[in-house]
Amino acid sequence: MTRRRPALLLVPALAAALALAGCSVVDNAVQGAVDGAQEQLDQAVDDAISETLGGAGISRNGEVPPGFPTDAVPMIDGDVIGGGSAPEGGGWAVQLAVEGEGAFSAAATLLQDGGYRADIQNSDARSGFGTFTDDTYRVVLTQDGTTVTYVVAPL
Structure with missing residues (x-):
């Protein structure tokens, strides 16, 4: 036993x-x-950047690219990581480092308050993806944790 x-x-x-x-x-x-x-999500952002910038990548120089339409595209507060631009004003991308949750929602609200229509929008507290248009630009907006990316193309 x-x-x-x-x-x-x-x-x-x-x-x-x-x-x-x-x-x-x-x-x-x-x-x-x-x-x-x-x-x-990362692949979708990379594809949008590559398509808009004609294959050009994003620099990490801490600056908004030359020609970016800052007056026409309202952006949330954050530290600029870098950006890129297509030849002849064909499009731009900017990445910002942000703190806290809800950055995508805040960025989407700024765009809509600035006259952009939300075509597609899906998000949670720390990530999001959406497209927004006005009469001049299409903006692909993403958040991936602490990085918000704006990909802007003229219509």
């Missing part, structure tokens, strides 16, 4: 180990889904 007690004690320990392993599998699946969605 004493030989069976260690075996009986092993059963709950094994069950606990399997339960913890199951939690790890669920956590890994959830993290994989989040990572996949983040990769899709």
